[in-house]
Amino acid sequence: MDLFDRLKDAASAEWQAYVGHRFVAGLGDGTLPEESFRHYLVQDYLFLIQFARAYALAAYKAPTLADMRTAAAGLSAIADTEMDLHVRLSARWGLSAQDLETATEARATVAYTRFVLDTGHRGDLLDLYTALAPCMLGYAEIGTALAKVPGALADANPYREWVAEYSGDGFQEAAQSARAMLDRLAADRLTEARWRDLVTIFATATRLEADFWEMGLTRAQ
Template sequence: MSSPVTLPDFPLAPPASLFARLRQAVAEDWLAYTQHPFVEQLGKGTLPEAAFRHYLVQDYRFLIHFARAWALALVKADTLEDMRHAADTISALLNEEMRLHVRYCARWGISEADLEDAPEAQANLAYTRYVLERGFSGDVLDLQVALAPCIVGYAEIGRALHAQFAESLAQNPYRDWIEMYAGEAYQQVARHAILQLDRLAARRLTEARFPDLVETFRQATRLEIAFWDMGLMQRF
């Protein structure tokens, strides 16, 4: 029998949290996602610009469907507090993050028209539709578990890259991206997502249900891996 995969510490997720349990349950896939060659090249600053540009365009398309998923979370919410959280997230995505994304892409020579006109890559289609399907066919906990690898995974990646490459970050062309996800504002988003999973779990989780949530989390994590693969293999 092979030894269990040891994951690096992630202080935002206490060991007893649902997120930490899911992360450990898919440890091998989680490392393949958070330590993917795309991520490593971002940290070193060696990622080809064309790969990053293609990723940025697809990430914008992803955010559109991410907002739709949060709209579904509002519909399926258990409480008014959960509804307000979902509504605030939708507003932030549509009115703040997507506008910031447009401005960020402009630095890389990508216009808003480029973003709007770009076709979705197959990896993007597969990932976004899977998250929506889990929301439609399951409940709000299924949906939030499907969303968690993206929300929290980027916080872990940003935090790790910022720590690992601190000395060379000033010369890294992807410094702004790393600092955005390592920054306290985004770390707080991830922290809130972890707490929200625990609040939902307190109302809806049974141990009999846990294996199904693991499979949802695993599939979403593998689709994140495919998203990085897309960034390396295709060109914008």
């Protein structure tokens, strides 16, 4: 198993609660309340801003130019591409750019994103990318699974665009690159003494991902 699979195995209960959340199931079968999805879209926009900062932090902490370029590419992908896509998707759900930009972060958004940033500030790149892994790699796994649900990509499913985005080749390739980066960092830095700390980071980030779904489902502030 690679590092990502080892981490998932070590935090299997947290991982299943995340990828099997009711919010996720509702995206696949179209039963998620539309107001819950709109709330999620707003908070996910605010979430992306903080994750762009996490990649900026990764560039700052990068020990090599290659690592800096990898982090810069992640920052650009969020700030220059993903956020524009998010604004366009949100517009189709009746949310303006101003709605997104003037919204207040929900507690679940603050808890998750600040945990990632704090982990990066305290640790090294392996710690930071471990904290980031449940997001990108989890969404890739969820997208792949939902694309296999009968009707998930059909016109009748209001969330088909979301499923298509995260099951699509572009996102899947980015996730594979992130997975390879995690393995490369582990090859240089992972020791037996660090393993327990990495599991704690991964499990905590995964729990906070599940909390983010719950926040979307219940529209909590």
